[in-house]
């Protein structure tokens with residue numbers, strides 16, 4: 370197996386690596402701490418926590434020591450690692466410094482790119498920096514290596530790993546973040562070499578999601594994704610542990626007394642994780658049906674829906690706030706929004722519709738999260754119109770567009786009418802606008818911040834919305850035969866019967882026609898859009914039928 374690449378001599382004491390292993394423990398503890406904080410996780414609570422600690426300690430013993438201490442590596446090829454500009458941060462005030470000292474990790478980012486993809490890799494690394502900062506880290510540096518493929522053992526090539534160890538040591542970093550999803554064995558091999566905690570893009574995104582999830586459903590989805598991520602990594606610990614159980618007594622204090630439970634304990638943990646995951650899946654399914662009911666209600670009321678989709682930080686929530694004054698959280702952070710917010714609003718001419726804010730997308734969104742957020746993305750899947758928000762000031766809007774369209778296609782949203790809105794137009798000049806127009810000719814340019822051209826977007830939405838029919842019951846007096854024939858001509862009569870007071874009809878009409886039937890509708894309060902046609906609120910002259 371992947372994890373058995375350590376040779377016995379590497380198990381000799383090496384306290385630095387041991388240290389890093391403890392910090393690694395912190396990450397796992399933090400991931401699970403969120404779950405524990407919710408008092409909902411049974412996986413590692415109570416004596417389980419002890420079990421996990423033992424597992425990690427046993428792993429410590431297995432992992433302590435490395436083939437080299439880093440300084441032994443040759444320093445050739447130093448120029449081969451490419452620094453990415455603009456990734457250093459300046460601490461601004463004391464509170465920030467204190468905060469960071471308390472909690473922030475000091476990270477160096479690493480990535481691998483093939484020939485010809487440097488720019489893309491740099492953008493991706495900048496994005497990883499934003500992700501790491503959102504997760505609460507300070508990014509000290511970022512380096513890229515050109516390689517046809519990542520090294521299967523250590524991600525970066527061997528020589529580069531040595532350079533990385535130097536960089537990490539000289540900057541005083543305590544974390545390395547790889548712009549990929551590392552195999553468990555790669556992560557460990559890297560840790561052994563650089564002697565600080567190594568995490569990957571997936572772990573960072575999962576960490577942000579777990580910090581930001583607010584609703585019960587969102588929390589459950591994130592926890593599920595985290596456990597899925599953890600499971601194969603747990604197996605890694607189990608393997609080194611059971612191997613460790615056979616010998617190495619006294620090699621390092623950490624391993625002592627913690628080797629007993631071995632594979633059995635891991636099996637137990639794994640079973641408990643599976644149980645917990647099954648429970649979460651059931652819970653999520655339950656919450657989904659509650660949401661389905663709500664949506665069906667909206668659909669039955671024939672209120673069409675708009676979903677705002679787009680890359681993370683594109684300004685989706687800002688736009689929703691601008692349109693509906695919803696007061697949705699807006700942050701210059703990635704994944705500020707994890708829960709779908711649905712608001713009701715209406716077109717200029719009084720047609721109601723719902724508009725939903727959704728979770729942002731990002732390149733290489735961990736597949737565990739795509740799966741977990743599939744139900745949240747149903748807002749997208751079931752929308753009548755998609756407003757696809759793209760940050761016009763982003764260095765690579767084309768990549769954002771295609772990432773988001775891929776996810777939309779993934780949730781079967783390909784056939785939904787899409788309005789592309791380039792947001793943050795206040796930040797870009799006319800040249801950029803021309804470029805973007807070439808990319809999407811019929812896009813709208815808006816600024817959620819200044820409100821510029823938001824009206825135009827609203828018009829586009831109004832024009833794209835399906836015009837819903839409203840179903841209603843009404844009794845038309847025999848003196849108004851004209852209305853009955855009007856209904857037959859312009860609406861749809863579902864049933865009719867003659868009663869003492871007149872003709873009782875169940876009919877379907879366009880909301881704009883409702884004004885004609887003022888006073889004749891049974892339970893008008895149940896008819897959506899009826900309010901808009903009442904005197905005083907009415908937007909069209911009374912009784913003007915639409916042609």
Ligand SMILES: Nc1nc2c(ncn2[C@@H]2O[C@H](COP(=O)(O)OP(=O)(O)OP(=O)(O)O)[C@@H](O)[C@H]2O)c(=O)[nH]1
Nearest residue numbers: 682683684685686687700701704705706729817818
């Ligand atoms: N200059 C400018 N900044 C904007 C505009 N719209 C949004 N922003 C900023 O962009 C950042 C992200 O905005 P959000 O509305 O939170 O973006 P989002 O797409 O909802 O992001 P997530 O929920 O994290 O996926 C915030 O700092 C906003 O203030 C705009 O039109 N112009």
Ligand SMILES: [Mg+2]
Nearest residue numbers: 685686705706
């Ligand atoms: Mg948002």
